[in-house]
Amino acid sequence: MSGNIPSESQLSVGVEVGPTSTLVALVDATANVIAQEAIPRDAVAKKNIAAALHLVRRLCAEAGITVPDLKAIGICHPGVVSSHNGTISFASSLGIGGTPYPLGAVVEAQTGVPTVVDNVATASALGVAHHNTFHEFHVSREFAVNYEPEWKNQRADFAYLSLGFSLAVGLVLNGYVRRGTVVEGEIGHIPIQPGGLPCHCGQRGCLERYASRSAISRLWPAGGEGDDAITTMFDAAASGNAAALAASSEFADAVATAIRIVILSSGVHGVAIGGPLASAGEPLIAAVRAALDRHATHSPFIEGLGLPSRVDLAPPDVPVGAIGAAALASGDYASPLMVPQVYTIRDTP
C-alpha cells in the first residue's frame, strides 16, 4: 500500500559552529539528543564542512540510518546570518566579513538533505525553550503584584544571552522564536562607552568588548586566553584576590548592562545566560545579580523591574544551539511554546 513511499526518519541533525569547535547532534522530533560529538575547528571552511559531514555520517550509521534518511539539517552559526538565503555575512569570530558565504546551499548540495542556517543565539533560545523552558521567577511580593496578572498563563518569553567570543541574544517572544530579520539580537555592537575600546566591527566602545571572552582576557590576563579563564577569575575572587574581585565585578557590570538593554528594549520576562562563558556557573550568576542590584541602587524605576530575579543560567551541558537548529530545520519552531510562568514569591527582609 505504501510501497513507494520511503520510510522517513524523524531524526534531524543540529550543528553548532563555534570559533574553536563544531558540535554535531542527532535530535529526535521531541528535541531529545540521541547522540552528539564535537570536533575541533579547522581554519579552512571547506575542511570544517568535510569533517562535520563525516561526523554526521558516522552518527547516522551508529543510529542505524543513512544521511538521506534525515528529516533536515539545521546549522547555527555566529554573526549575521540570512536564514532565507542560508548565508553567513559578518562573523568576525570566524574571519567572515563582507561577502556572504552560502553555507546552507553547500551542505544541501553535498547531502541532499534540506538544510537551514540560522544565528547561534536564535537557535540556542529555541533550544532552551524546547529543553527546559525558562519560566520560573523568584520575585518580591511587590513585583508579583505588578507583573503576575500580566504574565500569568502567557507563553514562553525570554532572551538567551550568548556569552562567548561574541555577545548576542536570541529572543523567544510570546512563544515564538524571533527570526528572519537578519540582525535580531546583535546587542554586542551597541556602543556603551563613547570613545571606548575599538571593536572589530569598526565602532568603538561596543558592549561586546566589555562582556565577552576578550573582556575576560583583558580584565584577568592571569587566566590566559581560553574559556576557562572566567572560572579561574571567579575562583580567585572567591578566595579574596583583590584584582580578581575587581575584574569579575567589572565583567558582571557589563553583563548586567546587556541584560538591562535587552529587558528595556524588548520587555522579555527573563534572560537565560548561556554560551561558553556560562560554564562559570553560579558565581557568574551571583555576580551578575549583584551588579543588577547595584544598578538599581538609586533608581526606583530599575529596582521595580526586579531584574536580579529574572536572570538565570541556561541549562548547562545541553547542546541548546544544536537542538534549536534541528528544531528550526525540521519546522518545529512554528508552534508557540505555551508555558505558564511560575512565581515563587520571596519576601525580602
Add this chain to the structure above:
Amino acid sequence: MSGNIPSESQLSVGVEVGPTSTLVALVDATANVIAQEAIPRDAVAKKNIAAALHLVRRLCAEAGITVPDLKAIGICHPGVVSSHNGTISFASSLGIGGTPYPLGAVVEAQTGVPTVVDNVATASALGVAHHNTFHEFHVSREFAVNYEPEWKNQRADFAYLSLGFSLAVGLVLNGYVRRGTVVEGEIGHIPIQPGGLPCHCGQRGCLERYASRSAISRLWPAGGEGDDAITTMFDAAASGNAAALAASSEFADAVATAIRIVILSSGVHGVAIGGPLASAGEPLIAAVRAALDRHATHSPFIEGLGLPSRVDLAPPDVPVGAIGAAALASGDYASPLMVPQVYTIRDTP
C-alpha cells in the same frame, strides 16, 4: 427576533494622554477617525479624567450615539503601564511614581464601557500600522540582495519611536503589536553615557536625557521650553547658525543611537519616528539619517545594516496613539498585519 439585543455601535473611543494635553478620538472599526479633539491637561488627575469624559460624551452626542453605545474605550499613557491591571506605575512626565494608579478601573466605573489602558508608544505603533503601514524602504542594491529575500512578503515589522517629553518605542513584530510585558520599549532609560546627566528615573546618562524634549531645551535654550523649540533649532541650523547646527547634530546623534539600539536588539525592519518632536519633520529625518551615516563611517557592519533607509516619519497629523488605543480596546490588535514590504532600489553613485 432580536428585540432584546441592544443595537451595538461599532465606534470606540481612543484617548491619548500626554504631559500637556489629552486627545480624544472617536474611531470606527476600520481605524478611521470620525471626530477628534484635544484639551489641555490639568495637574490634578481627577480633573483630567472628568474633562476627558465630558469630551467623550460630547463627541458621542455629535455622532448620534451615547457613551454606553461605545464598543470600548482605549487609553494610552506614557510610562510603565500594566495593560492587564489597567494601572499606571512610573510616568515621570505626569508625576506618577511608585503607587500604581488604577486608571482603567476608574474610567470603566464612570462609563460602564470596557476600558483598556496601554503604553502610548505601544498604542501608537499599532496606530501607525493601522493607518498607513510602515513598509516602504529605499535601499541600496547590496542591501536588497542581503535583506529582500528574508523580508519579502513578511508581515509589518517596525518600531514606533516616540520623541517627546520621554523616549520610548512601541514594537510591531511580524504583524503583531508587542504588549503585555509591562516594560516593552522603555529604551529611554538605557544609559548611554557613563556618569552622564542625571535622569528623573534615578540613573545617570539615560538615552532619554539626550534624545527628548529636555535635551532640546539644554542644547538649544534659545528655543524655550515648548515642543516647537526643535523647529526653531532646525530653522536656525538651516540658515547657518553654528550653535544651532551643533545642537541639532548632537540631538540627531542621540536619536540615531536610539535607532541603532532598537534595530540591533530586536531586528525590526524599520523605525517610524513620531511624538511631539517629530513635528520638526523632514529636517529632523535628514539630520538623523546623516547621523546614522556618520555612525557607519568606520564600520562595514553598521553600514551593511542600511539604517538611514530604514527610518522615516510616522504619518503626521494623525492621532496614531488614540487610533491604536481604540484598536487595542476593541480587540482588533489580535490580527496580524500582513503587509509585504516594498523595496525601491536606489543605486548609490
